[in-house]
Every structure is written in C-alpha cells, then in structure tokens.
Amino acid sequence: xxxxxxxxxxxxxxxxxxxxxxxxxxxxxxxxxxxxxxxxxxxxxxxxxxxxxxxxxxxxxxxxxxxxxxxxxxxxxxxxxxxxxxxxxxxxxxxxxxxxxxxxxxxxxxxxxxxxxxxxxxxxxxxxxxxxxxxxxxxxxxxxxxxxxxxxxxxxxxxxxxxxxxxxxxxxxxxxxxxxxxxxxxxx
Amino acid sequence: xxxxxxxxxxxxxxxxxxxxxxxxxxxxxxxxxxxxxxxxxxxxxxxxxxxxxxxxxxxxxxxxxxxxxxxxxxxxxxxxxxxxxxxxxxxxxxxxxxxxxxxxxxxxxxxxxxxxxxxxxxxxxxxxxxxxxxxxxxxxxxxxxxxxxxxxxxxxxxxxxxxxxxxxxxxxxxxxxxxxxxxxxxx
Numbered sequence: 001x002x003x004x005x006x007x008x009x010x011x012x013x014x015x016x017x018x019x020x021x022x023x024x025x026x027x028x029x030x031x032x033x034x035x036x037x038x039x040x041x042x043x044x045x046x047x048x049x050x051x052x053x054x055x056x057x058x059x060x061x062x063x064x065x066x067x068x069x070x071x072x073x074x075x076x077x078x079x080x081x082x083x084x085x086x087x088x089x090x091x092x093x094x095x096x097x098x099x100x101x102x103x104x105x106x107x108x109x110x111x112x113x114x115x116x117x118x119x120x121x122x123x124x125x126x127x128x129x130x131x132x133x134x135x136x137x138x139x140x141x142x143x144x145x146x147x148x149x150x151x152x153x154x155x156x157x158x159x160x161x162x163x164x165x166x167x168x169x170x171x172x173x174x175x176x177x178x179x180x181x182x183x184x185x186x187x188x
Numbered sequence: 189x190x191x192x193x194x195x196x197x198x199x200x201x202x203x204x205x206x207x208x209x210x211x212x213x214x215x216x217x218x219x220x221x222x223x224x225x226x227x228x229x230x231x232x233x234x235x236x237x238x239x240x241x242x243x244x245x246x247x248x249x250x251x252x253x254x255x256x257x258x259x260x261x262x263x264x265x266x267x268x269x270x271x272x273x274x275x276x277x278x279x280x281x282x283x284x285x286x287x288x289x290x291x292x293x294x295x296x297x298x299x300x301x302x303x304x305x306x307x308x309x310x311x312x313x314x315x316x317x318x319x320x321x322x323x324x325x326x327x328x329x330x331x332x333x334x335x336x337x338x339x340x341x342x343x344x345x346x347x348x349x350x351x352x353x354x355x356x357x358x359x360x361x362x363x364x365x366x367x368x369x370x371x372x373x374x375x
Contacts (some may be wrong), residue, residue, distance in 0.1 A: 027359035054328075054360050059204075059335045084295075084333040131360055137324055167360055 009188055012040050018183035020152045020162040022132070024175060025188040027167035030054070030131050033188060034165060035067045038074070041126050047073045049117055049127040049160070051110065053134040056081040057095050075117050077110055107147060111154055118158035125160045132166035132178065141174045149181045204340040205331050207311070207358055209347045210368040216248075218368050219344055223307055224254045225372070226342070230304040234260050234297060238284035238313040241266040242275070260301065262293050264313075285317030287326045294330060298337045306334060310344040315354060324357045331361045 010033060015021050025033050031054075041048055052060050057076035064071055075094055082089050082097035089097050096113045118125060135144050148164070155162045166175060168187070179185045210218045227233060237245050242263040249256050259277065264284040266272040272280040279297070281289050297303075308330075314323045327343070334341045343362070349355060350365075359365055 027356050028365065030360055056332060056335050080332045081336055084329060084336055133357065134328065134360065137321060137328065137357065167356060 010036055010040075011186070012037070014184070014186065015161075015163060019156050020181075020183045021164070022175075022179050022182040022185045023163065023165050023188060024168045024179075024185065025165065027131075027133070029188070030165050030167060031063060034128060034130055035064060035069060037128060037163060038064060039067065039069045041124075042069055042073050044124075045073070046124045046126055047075070047117070047121040048125065049075045049077060049114060051077045051079070051127065051129040053079045054130050075113065077113050107150065110151070114155065114158060114160060118160055125158075127155060127160050127162050129162075129164040132164050132175075136174060141177060145178050145181065148178055152181050204338075205334060205343070205362045205364075206341070207343045207345055207355070207362045207365045208368050208371060209345055209350050209365065211347045214368070215344075215346065219307075219309060220248055220252045220254075222342070222368070222371060223249070224252050226305055226307065227254050227258050231258055232260075232301070232303045232305075233258050234262065234294075234301075234303045234306045236262045236264070236290075236294065236306065236308045238264040239309055241269070242272070242278050242280075260297065260303070262290070262297070264290060283317065284313050287314075287318060287322065291326060291329065295333055298333055298339065303339050306339055306341040308341060308343040310346070311354060311358070312344075312346040312349045315349060315352065320353045324354055327354070327358055328361055331358075 015023075015037070023033060023037075034050075038048060038050065050057070050060060055063075057078040058081070060076065061071050064074075071094075075096075077096050077098065079098045082099045091097055096109065098109060114127065132144070132148070135147070139147075152162055164182070208222070223235070235245070240248070242261055243266075245261065245263075246256055249259070256277075261278045262281060263272070263278055264281045264286070267280045267282045268284075279293050281293050284290075294306075311323070311327065314326070318326075331341070331343075343358070345355065347367070355365065
C-alpha cells in the first residue's frame with residue numbers, strides 16, 4: 001500500500017490531511033477498516049496507540065498478525081482484559097490495561113499512556129479507537145462528547161493523529177453532536 | 189474434513205465468536221443439529237439454555253444421539269417454574285432476565301473449568317426479558333470473558349431479530365454473524 005492509495009473504500013490521503021477523523025461505518029466492518037488503517041500507518045513506519053474497547057488486545061494482535069500487520073510499532077490500551085479478569089493483569093511495555101471499562105475517570109490513565117508514548121517514540125504517531133459506539137453504551141452522549149473533545153485537544157497538542165471508528169446505524173443524532181469536535185467525518 | 193470441522197477450523201482462523209441467525213420455524217431442529225455437529229468434534233462444552241429446562245433439553249440431546257457427558261448446562265428456565273433439584277453437570281439461574289446471576293455463573297464456570305465451546309441459546313430470549321442496552325452490555329462483557337479465557341462460542345439468535353439494535357452492536361464484538369443456512373458451507 002502506498003501513500004494516497006484508496007483501499008477498500010478508505011481514502012488514506014484524506015485521513016492524513018487532518019489531525020482528527022471520525023470514521024462512520026457498518027458495525028461488521030469496523031475491525032477490517034481498523035486493520036487497513038493500522039497497516040497503512042505501520043507500513044509507513046509510524047507508531048500507533050490502539051485503544052481497544054471491543055476486544056482484548058490479544059485478540060486484536062491475533063487479527064492484525066493474521067492480516068500481515070506487525071504489532072511491534074503499536075501500544076495497546078486495553079479496556080477489556082482487566083475488566084473481565086478476576087486474577088488481575090499488569091501493564092507491560094506494550095500494553096496498558098484499564099481496570100473498569102465504564103469508568104471514564106481512567107481518562108487520566110489513557111492520557112498518561114499517550115504522553116509517555118508521544119515523547120518516547122520518534123516520528124509521526126497516531127491513535128485509533130474502536131469504537132465510539134461502545135463508549136456510548138456505557139455513558140450519556142454529553143459525557144462522551146466531553147471526553148472526545150478533551151482527547152482531541154490533548155492529542156493535537158501531543159501531535160498524535162486521532163482516528164475514531166463508530167458504527168453507522170441508529171445513533172445518527174448522537175453521532176452528529178459528537179462529530180462536531182472532529183476535524184473531519186468520513187462515512188464509509 | 190467435514191463441513192463442521194471446516195466451520196470449527198474456520199473459527200480458529202477467522203475468530204472465535206460467531207452469532208448464528210436461525211429462522212424461528214426451524215429453530216429447534218437447527219440448534220439440535222448444530223449442537224450435535226459441535227459435540228461430535230469437541231469434548232468439553234458449556235450450553236447456556238434460556239429456552240428449554242434442563243430435563244427436556246437433555247432428552248432432546250439423547251434423542252438426537254448427542255453425547256450428554258460432554259456438556260455442562262447453565263439452565264435459566266427451570267427455576268422460573270419450580271425449585272430445581274441439584275444435579276451434576278447443571279447450574280440453575282433463577283430467570284433468563286437475571287443477567288447478573290447469569291454473568292456470575294458463566295464467569296465462575298469459565299474460571300474453574302476448561303471448555304472448548306460455549307453454545308449460548310439465545311440472544312433473542314434475553315431481549316424478551318431485558319431492554320436492548322442492558323442486554324448489549326451483558327453480551328459485550330460475556331464475549332470479552334470468552335475471548336480472555338480463549339474459548340470459542342456460538343450465540344444463537346432468531347433471524348427475525350437480525351435488524352435489532354442488539355445485533356448491530358454485537359456485530360462489533362463478535363467475529364462473524366452467520367445465517368444458519370450457511371453453517372457448514374465453505375465461504
């Protein structure tokens with residue numbers, strides 16, 4: 001894949017143009033779109049943060065590897081594993097675990113991970129989130145809207161490109177409200 | 189390799205959690221057939237039954253020639269009608285709508301036993317008892333637990349619920365949503 005190429009309907013050049021992008025697509029397509037985007041940036045040598053709200057990072061790693069994508073340039077923030085694991089898990093060099101999925105006070109932990117990552121790796125960086133809809137299952141739209149707004153500003157300061165996926169069905173009014181914070185919205 | 193082995197092999201490569209859409213008029217027959225196919229190639233299975241009480245479920249399995257010794261059943265129905273007798277291989281939950289109790293029962297089982305497959309019968313029944321957002325959060329958490337323990341799972345759902353908000357959300361958490369008509373066919 002080369003810069004500017006469209007793959008599976010994704011215009012990477014357009015995503016490159018803006019610091020923050022909301023991508024709206026069919027729920028069943030979210031994982032494949034994410035894999036394509038991650039592949040695009042990792043192939044360019046960029047480092048990325050993958051905020052996983054739908055699947056544990058081990059599952060995501062397996063999916064990426066299956067798609068021929070190396071995870072060595074990725075740092076995972078895993079909102080799933082620790083929240084369902086009673087034994088407890090410890091953060092590692094490549095993964096930060098959030099303990100309680102629906103506790104947005106953990107935004108600080110997300111931002112600490114972003115800060116650490118932003119200053120510890122060279123070159124361009126990105127952060128990708130699956131999926132805004134999942135956060136909306138646990139929180140009211142105005143709370144999610146504030147979280148998104150804060151993340152957009154903080155990531156912009158850290159010069160980390162922010163790409164958020166959400167599913168397209170049913171919640172168009174809510175998405176419209178939240179999409180206001182993004183530099184662009186791409187409907188796939 | 190027969191068709192079921194292909195499905196099971198496929199689930200190893202393409203994902204471990206499948207939502208299976210089954211037409212209501214064929215539901216009982218299809219789920220028995222699929223259960224039998226899975227039991228033929230797996231030894232340790234957990235069956236979460238929210239539609240049939242343990243006794244008729246096991247009778248159906250026996251009639252179909254399914255080896256019941258391979259199953260541990262979580263029964264969400266029996267206790268809605270009677271006080272259930274304790275037996276080996278079954279745990280009772282008070283109602284299909286008792287999601288916290290159901291979640292605790294499944295979590296405890298996943299932590300203490302090793303299953304190759306979970307058959308969850310069914311998402312549609314959950315929707316009868318609870319509102320969609322509550323069911324979605326339950327399913328999100330349950331699918332996460334299943335992934336963390338490295339088990340595979342099939343969640344059944346009536347085809348008529350395929351356009352429900354629940355299914356649209358579950359589409360993000362599962363690996364595939366498959367029409368039962370295509371079960372056993374190579375994609």
